Amino acid sequence: MPVITVKLAKGRTVEQKQQFVEVVTNEAVKKLNVKEEWVTVIFDEYERENWASSGELHSLKFGEGFGMKGIEK
Amino acid sequence: MPVITVKLAKGRTVEQKQQFVEVVTNEAVKKLNVKEEWVTVIFDEYERENWASSGELHSLKFGEGFGMKGIEK
Amino acid sequence: MPVITVKLAKGRTVEQKQQFVEVVTNEAVKKLNVKEEWVTVIFDEYERENWASSGELHSLKFGEGFGMKGIEK
Amino acid sequence: MPVITVKLAKGRTVEQKQQFVEVVTNEAVKKLNVKEEWVTVIFDEYERENWASSGELHSLKFGEGFGMKGIEK
Amino acid sequence: MPVITVKLAKGRTVEQKQQFVEVVTNEAVKKLNVKEEWVTVIFDEYERENWASSGELHSLKFGEGFGMKGIEK
Amino acid sequence: MPVITVKLAKGRTVEQKQQFVEVVTNEAVKKLNVKEEWVTVIFDEYERENWASSGELHSLKFGEGFGMKGIEK
Incomplete structure (x- = not known):
């Protein structure tokens, strides 16, 4: 304890x-x-294809990458 | 909220x-x-080698693949 | 499979x-x-005291309750 | 992202x-x-009865409580 | 390691x-x-109201309780 | 039930x-x-780079591998 x-x-x-x-x-x-x-x-690390918010997979919403990459479009 | x-x-x-x-x-x-x-x-995506039910790994029970593949044997 | x-x-x-x-x-x-x-x-159900976003526990940010309650303030 | x-x-x-x-x-x-x-x-908060390490439930090992309580015996 | x-x-x-x-x-x-x-x-312990299989909450399917209780109906 | x-x-x-x-x-x-x-x-299987205890990633603490490998140093 704890496990984070x-x-x-x-x-x-x-x-x-x-x-x-x-x-x-x-x-x-x-x-x-x-x-x-x-x-x-x-x-636990994820491809953007396996994470969605507001009903859309992040790979479709932001393209490949992580963090701020593609978010600023 | 919620996280699914x-x-x-x-x-x-x-x-x-x-x-x-x-x-x-x-x-x-x-x-x-x-x-x-x-x-x-x-x-969270899994190889069948990392998922077991009724005491048996699915890769041993159904072979490679996912969903209905190998289940119908 | 799947476990949701x-x-x-x-x-x-x-x-x-x-x-x-x-x-x-x-x-x-x-x-x-x-x-x-x-x-x-x-x-998995949570008290708002055990859920935080943008650096603040939801019980402090929105008070007791769930869903839309307190959000609209 | 991230969910901690x-x-x-x-x-x-x-x-x-x-x-x-x-x-x-x-x-x-x-x-x-x-x-x-x-x-x-x-x-995610746990009673010591629902957490074990080295093969023993913490409620049996340390009694009730959390953190350092009972650990120092 | 491991955390079970x-x-x-x-x-x-x-x-x-x-x-x-x-x-x-x-x-x-x-x-x-x-x-x-x-x-x-x-x-992680659950009320049957918070666990569903085959599209139905276990509290509706089996009533209150756990394990074999209500399953045999 | 149970899911382990x-x-x-x-x-x-x-x-x-x-x-x-x-x-x-x-x-x-x-x-x-x-x-x-x-x-x-x-x-759920992890690279040592994604698991830390006592404030240090296991890849830095023990090198590559799993189980007892590198632990005995």
């Missing part, structure tokens, strides 16, 4: 994920009153 | 998934009283 | 959930090419 | 959860290159 | 859950080549 | 997974009082 699952589009680098893990783990220790070794963080 | 996750075998086309997303999103709006832009639909 | 999980705020009636289940199950049969008896639908 | 699910024992206050949500959301924006309004954080 | 989540109807006793956890943890150690202290087992 | 999800590192063989499924399904039947045909077991 992050569902997001595929594409982040190992560095991005490691930096995010460090901050989230530290915050869990400080704010949720747990030991560092208890904290598990899991990334 | 669909766990199923790998193999459906983008068209199949898009059609399913449209109907599920519309129903959520009508029946569950939410706004379209609140609805997220996520597909 | 619907995560949403607590408060819908049995009737609302049953109507939603019927349509989602039928669509899975028609669009995703599966048998009705294969389809499982699971509702 | 935090599975932990029941017992944290609204303030603890709100503080954790703020930091995790900010980090997602900075480190994972997403917009604040895209970030959903969901808390 | 068991989604089932509400109603099992602590003893039933503890016995199940012991066997599943031992099997993970033996068959999946992991250490006992790495294994987490989590129970 | 096993989240673990990628790499086990079909045989390892099948053996684990058989025991877990039998135990669910015996200990949780359900029918064999009700039991679904799903494997």
